[in-house]
Amino acid sequence: xxxxxxxxxxxxxxxxxxxxxxxxxxxxxxxxxxxxxxxxxxxxxxxxxxxxxxxxxxxxxxxxxxxxxxxxxxxxxxxxxxxxxxxxxxxxxxxxxxxxxxxxxxxxxxxxxxxxxxxxxxxxxxxxxxxxxxxxxxxxxxxxxxxxxxxxxxxxxxxxxxxxxxxxxxxxxxxxxxxxxxxxxxxxxxxxxxxxxxxxxxxxxxxxxxxxxxxxxxxxxxxxxxxxxxxxxxxxxxxxxxxxxxxxxxxxxxxxxxxxxxxxxxxxxxxxxxxxxxxxxxxxxxxxxxxxxxxxxxxxxxxxxxxxxxxxxxxxxxxxxxxxxxxxxxxxxxxxxxxxxxxxxxxxxxxxxxxxxxxxxxxxxxxxxxxxxxxxxxxxxxxxxxxxxxxxxxxxxxxxxxxxxxxxxxxxxxxxxxxxxxxxxxxxxxxxxxxxxxxxxxxxxxxxxxxxxxxxxxxxxxxxxxxxxxxxxxxxxxxxxxxxxxxxxxxxxxxxxxxxxxxxxxxxxxxxxxxxxxxxxxxxxxxxxxxxxxxxxxxxxxxxxxxxxxxxxxxxxxxxxxxxxxxxxxxxxxxxxxxxxxxxxxxxxxxxxxxxxxxxxxxxxxxxxxxxxxxxxxxxxxxxxxxxxxxxxxxxxxxxxxxxxxxxxxxxxxxxxxxxxxxxxxxxxxxxxxxxxxxxxxxxxxxxxxxxxxxxxxxxxxxxxxxxxxxxxxxxxxxxxxxxxxxxxxxxxxxxxxxxxxxxxxxxxxxxxxxxxxxxxxxxxxxxxxxxxxxxxxxxxxxxxxxxxxxxxxxxxxxxxxxxxxx
Numbered sequence: 001x002x003x004x005x006x007x008x009x010x011x012x013x014x015x016x017x018x019x020x021x022x023x024x025x026x027x028x029x030x031x032x033x034x035x036x037x038x039x040x041x042x043x044x045x046x047x048x049x050x051x052x053x054x055x056x057x058x059x060x061x062x063x064x065x066x067x068x069x070x071x072x073x074x075x076x077x078x079x080x081x082x083x084x085x086x087x088x089x090x091x092x093x094x095x096x097x098x099x100x101x102x103x104x105x106x107x108x109x110x111x112x113x114x115x116x117x118x119x120x121x122x123x124x125x126x127x128x129x130x131x132x133x134x135x136x137x138x139x140x141x142x143x144x145x146x147x148x149x150x151x152x153x154x155x156x157x158x159x160x161x162x163x164x165x166x167x168x169x170x171x172x173x174x175x176x177x178x179x180x181x182x183x184x185x186x187x188x189x190x191x192x193x194x195x196x197x198x199x200x201x202x203x204x205x206x207x208x209x210x211x212x213x214x215x216x217x218x219x220x221x222x223x224x225x226x227x228x229x230x231x232x233x234x235x236x237x238x239x240x241x242x243x244x245x246x247x248x249x250x251x252x253x254x255x256x257x258x259x260x261x262x263x264x265x266x267x268x269x270x271x272x273x274x275x276x277x278x279x280x281x282x283x284x285x286x287x288x289x290x291x292x293x294x295x296x297x298x299x300x301x302x303x304x305x306x307x308x309x310x311x312x313x314x315x316x317x318x319x320x321x322x323x324x325x326x327x328x329x330x331x332x333x334x335x336x337x338x339x340x341x342x343x344x345x346x347x348x349x350x351x352x353x354x355x356x357x358x359x360x361x362x363x364x365x366x367x368x369x370x371x372x373x374x375x376x377x378x379x380x381x382x383x384x385x386x387x388x389x390x391x392x393x394x395x396x397x398x399x400x401x402x403x404x405x406x407x408x409x410x411x412x413x414x415x416x417x418x419x420x421x422x423x424x425x426x427x428x429x430x431x432x433x434x435x436x437x438x439x440x441x442x443x444x445x446x447x448x449x450x451x452x453x454x455x456x457x458x459x460x461x462x463x464x465x466x467x468x469x470x471x472x473x474x475x476x477x478x479x480x481x482x483x484x485x486x487x488x489x490x491x492x493x494x495x496x497x498x499x500x501x502x503x504x505x506x507x508x509x510x511x512x513x514x515x516x517x518x519x520x521x522x523x524x525x526x527x528x529x530x531x532x533x534x535x536x537x538x539x540x541x542x543x544x545x546x547x548x549x550x551x552x553x554x555x556x557x558x559x560x561x562x563x564x565x566x567x568x569x570x571x572x573x574x575x576x577x578x579x580x581x582x583x584x585x586x587x588x589x590x591x592x593x594x595x596x597x598x599x600x601x602x603x604x605x606x607x608x609x610x611x612x613x614x615x616x617x618x619x620x621x622x623x624x625x626x627x628x629x630x631x632x633x634x635x636x637x638x639x640x641x642x643x644x645x646x647x648x649x650x651x652x653x654x655x656x657x658x659x660x661x662x663x664x665x666x667x668x669x670x671x672x673x674x675x676x677x678x679x680x681x682x683x684x685x686x687x688x689x690x691x692x693x694x695x696x697x698x699x700x701x702x703x704x705x706x707x708x709x710x711x712x713x714x715x716x717x718x719x720x721x722x723x724x725x726x727x728x729x730x731x732x733x734x735x736x737x738x739x740x741x742x743x744x745x746x747x748x749x750x751x752x753x754x755x756x757x758x759x760x761x762x763x764x765x766x767x768x769x770x771x772x773x774x775x776x777x778x779x780x781x782x783x784x785x786x787x788x789x790x791x792x793x794x795x796x797x798x799x800x801x802x803x804x805x806x807x
Contacts, residue, residue, distance in 0.1 A: 075099065075283040079138050079152040082290055082297045082327040082345075085231060086156030087112045090295075090329035092342035093509060094154050094231070096136055102284045102301035102323040103252035104368075106136045107235040107446070107509050109343075110156065114444075114511055115653055116230040117374050117665060132200040132227025135159040137173070139190050146188045147178040147211065155292070158225050162208065165222040173210065173223065180220070181209035202229045234446055234509045236370045251369040251471045251483070254448075254507070255280050256323065256349065258305075259362045259489065260313050279303065279321070287322070300324045310359070317355025324348040338452070338519050343510025346451060351501040360492050361501060362464075367395075367486040368446040368509075369471045371439050375668055376481050377686040378741040379442045380646060382529040383407060391480040395468040396445070396525065397426060398435040403524035405440065406468050412479040415470045423467040426486065434463055436522065437486055438508070443649045443667075445525050446509045448488075452521070454504035463488045478687060511649050514539070526647050534640030539648055542566050546650065559654040559666055563645075563745055567752040570637060571760075577633055578760060585712065587622050645745045656744060666745035669695040690740050697747035702736030704754035712761050 079098050083091040087110050096106035135157025139148040150173055153160050159173040179187050182196035183206050200206055208223045235253050257279050288300035304320045330342025338344055351361050376392035383390040384405050391408035398404070406426050415422035427434070438447025471483040495501050508520050514536075517523050528535040545565040550557035571578070594616055602609035617624060645651060648667075656663040656670075663670040669691065676684040676692035683690050709732065713725060739747070 075285050077283050078286060079105070080286065080289065080299045081136075081152050081154035082299060082325065083110075083154075084156035085110050085135060085154055089156055090331075090342075091156075091327070092330050093327060093345065094136070094156070095325065095327055095345055096138065096152060096154065097299055097301075097325055098252060099284045099286050099301055100282070101252055101255050101280045102303070103255050104235060104325070104345075105138075105237060105252050106233060107253075107345075107368075108136065108231040108233040109510065110231055112229065114232050116232045116372075117653055117668075130201060131198045131230065132202050132204055132206075133158065133230040134197060134225065134227060136233075139179075139193060141189045142178050146186065147180045148187055148190050148193050150175060150177045150179065158228050162223040162225040165207075165224055166220075169212065169219070169221040171223075173208075174212065176213060178211040179208055180211055181207075183207055197227075200227055202227055232372065232444075234371060234444055235368050236372075251485075253366065253368040253370070253485075254347065255366040256321075257364050258313060259364055284323070288324075290327075296326060296328045298324060298326050304354070315359045317353065317357050317359055319359060319361070320352040320354055322348075322350040322352065324350070336519065338506075341510065341516050341519055343508060343516060344520070345507040345509065347448070347505045347507055349503045349505075351495055353495040353497060353499055356497045358494055358496050360494055362490050362492040364487050364489045365448075367437060367448065367488070368439050368507075369483055369485040371441050371446060372444065373441070373481045375442065376478075377691060378669055378743070380742075381442050382527045382643065382646075384527050391482065393439055393441045393481075393484060395426060395437070395484055395486050396440040396447070397437040397466065397486075398522075398524065399427065400433065400435075403527075405527070408470075408482040408484045409479040411468050411470055411484050412474055412476070412482040416474055416476060423469050423487070425465065426468050427466045434466060434488070437466060437488060438525075439485060440512075440525060442647075443512050443652050444510065445512055445522070446507065447522060447525075448505050448507050449521075451504040451506045464491045465489045512647070513649050528640075528643045528647065531636045531640040531643070534636050535643040535647075538566070538637075538641045538644040541569065542644065542648065543650065545569075556658070558658075559651055559745065560656040560748060563666075563748050564752050566641075567749055567756065570641070571753060571756045574634060574637070575760070578757070581631075582712075582761065584622075584624075587620070588624070591616065591620060591622065641749060642746055645743060645749070651743070651745050654745075656748070663697070663744050666748070667743050669693060669741050670697045670744040670747070672696045690737075695740060695744075695747075697744055697751065698736050698740045698742065701739060701747055701750050701754070702733060704751060704758070705732040705736070708754055708757055711758065 077098070077100050079096055082095040082097065083093045085094045085108065089110070092109065092111065094106075094108045094110055095104060097103065098105045135154055137153065137157075137159055138151035140151060141147075142149050150159070153173050153175055162171060162173050164171045179193065181187060182193060183200075185192075185196050187193050187196065203226065205224060205226050208225060210221050210223055212219050212221055237251065282303070284301035284303045286299065287302045288298055290297035290299055301323045302320065304318060306318055307316060310316060310319060324347070326346040326348070328339065328342070328346075331339050334340045349363075349365075353359050371393045373392040379392065381390040381392075381394075384403060388405075389407055389409055390405060394408050395406045395411065396403065404426070406424065411424055414424045436447045436449035438445050440447075466486060466488050468484060468486050471485050475482060493501055506520075508522065510516055512525055514523070514526060517525055542559070542562055545562035546557050546559055548565070549561045595613060598609060598612045598616065602612060645667075651667040652665065654666045656666060662672055671693035673694050674692060675694045676688075678684070679688070679690070682688050684692055686692055706729065709725075709728060713728075739750075
């Protein structure tokens with residue numbers, strides 16, 4: 001291993017891979033930034049594109065020539081932002097909505113505690129620095145000439161704080177601005193802008209040449225912008241990673257469409273396309289815009305359907321649909337409430353019957369899409385059910401039957417095997433009611449649930465059925481990263497003349513922290529698996545020790561030290577068990593000669609051999625199986641600690657040694673250096689057995705395992721025992737290979753625990769079996785008894801010597 005490592009290091013220094021090879025490897029990863037360094041924080045505008053999802057409708061209005069065409073108002077495509085991207089602001093989220101379909105296209109967390117590790121990790125694979133962050137500007141190619149047009153400028157972004165260098169021009173980029181140059185490099189289209197931005201790092205100051213239209217006149221202005229650390233996007237468009245189309249159609253989240261009847265929904269997407277297309281693809285009218293200075297920001301979209309559109313649903317009259325999103329500032333003083341957290345967005349849906357006849361309404365609501373897939377190649381996510389596997393992002397729901405999860409691998413497999421019916425039913429019966437539904441990753445989740453503060457919302461959700469669905473094209477090579485979502489179909493409801501039907505929901509978009517989830521009633525999103533009480537206890541102790549480290553000289557605390565302190569506590573509590581195990585080993589070592597004699601005496605008679613060994617153990621009051629008891633007791637502790645470290649979001653992004661790129665994320669492998677170009681794909685790729693990074697901590701783990709075995713394993717008494725010991729050595733090496741992609745935090749615990757075990761055996765006195773103690777005591781007593789009973793013995797020896805002398 002050392003030779004191979006040295007060879008690869010020398011090759012990386014003297015014969016690095018060509019840039020073309022890096023580009024090829026990068027473009028092969030569909031969940032990484034593409035060749036042109038497209039950034040996830042800049043979302044593409046999907047205006048003028050048709051949706052490709054299986055559940056969205058075709059232009060069914062054209063199919064009915066007898067239906068009169070409605071005179072739609074002329075509404076342009078527009079995006080509206082809620083919240084702020086500033087980490088110091090009272091907002092926790094930045095939400096970008098689009099009036100095309102009244103949908104959500106982008107949601108990001110502005111907290112510096114939850115950084116974008118996916119983008120960072122991918123760039124480190126190729127020796128690139130972290131790219132700077134300008135903001136989700138929804139850039140599109142400018143129509144008439146070179147440049148990219150800005151479609152939205154959210155608050156708190158570096159783009160909103162751009163300083164003007166041209167007199168008479170307001171600071172900050174604005175909607176409609178066209179970026180012509182980036183650091184004196186001409187911008188032709190969106191990919192060229194991503195290339196220029198990807199070459200910059202957080203903290204860099206860049207210069208922009210912007211064309212701004214004032215009263216129809218184009219003016220050029222120069223701006224200076226300081227880039228920041230990229231934010232973590234929980235909902236984003238993944239279509240920007242495609243190299244085939246610079247402005248592809250992207251999946252929009254929480255789209256709504258009308259159905260003929262909830263009972264008529266089927267698993268066939270073609271049969272489910274009986275909705276009004278204008279709900280999904282037509283720009284809705286923005287009837288209310290957010291108040292920039294208010295503690296609550298609201299955006300409201302409205303769309304009126306006339307008789308021509310309702311006729312195809314078998315209904316009459318006119319129906320006005322209102323969709324409203326509310327985002328409120330976090331108020332930490334209200335401890336224990338969801339308002340103190342601020343990781344939620346309220347969504348209201350209203351159906352206004354504008355006619356004098358009763359109408360029936362049933363609709364479907366799509367879930368979120370485009371959640372992050374960071375660390376999908378090394379994460380071990382636990383499925384609530386045994387023998388089921390979870391993926392990087394899965395569909396979860398809570399019902400009357402408890403928490404359930406449908407893995408993205410199963411969703412992808414079902415869609416691949418059933419292309420005509422790719423939707424997967426996730427409810428057991430049509431009448432089952434949901435408490436929540438969402439898309440879940442290892443450390444974050446986006447769910448929709450009834451608003452707990454609303455009196456009009458039904459609890460549980462009154463949906464007739466729910467299906468899981470893949471979003472976009474399937475990736476059979478990497479099913480664990482399949483972009484998945486869900487679709488909820490409601491029961492039919494009657495709305496009388498002039499009446500209004502209102503549904504209010506709460507959208508949670510935040511971290512899977514136990515305290516945060518408890519406030520939202522989503523505790524079950526964290527799956528500990530076996531020995532859940534032990535795992536929760538270990539997690540509590542870990543955070544307790546972390547709080548102790550914050551009281552020292554460290555500014556932010558250290559989870560590395562907390563893991564070591566937790567190891568000391570666990571091993572200290574298990575010290576009596578370890579000593580008992582050492583005594584058992586010493587006893588077996590003492591009985592080894594007798595066992596060997598029995599084996600030689602009865603080598604051809606296994607029955608007599610076993611009976612003689614049992615008599616030997618009974619004579620010395622020794623039970624050989626008692627040595628297994630300590631290991632059985634330690635097993636729940638080890639598994640519980642493993643699960644606690646695997647799901648604890650505190651370890652995400654926590655470095656072992658602050659300031660070093662190595663082991664900068666205790667929730668991931670330590671990643672000493674990148675070795676994918678020098679290994680076979682089956683070994684060193686993202687889906688390979690070892691992964692794309694060389695990790696040093698697993699090698700220390702193997703070394704401690706072998707050292708512990710060499711120092712403390714009793715010598716073999718026969719050929720069979722010797723063979724078993726050799727197999728154990730190979731098993732230790734094999735276990736190290738399996739643990740090669742385990743999180744660095746867990747490796748740190750194993751190393752600290754093994755070091756404790758070695759020190760315990762070497763520094764403390766070796767346990768002496770009771771039989772040895774008794775023999776030593778008897779040997780000490782014999783001289784004393786002999787001297788008292790026969791004091792003439794020395795005199796006799798003296799007399800003998802004297803008599804010999806006389807002779």
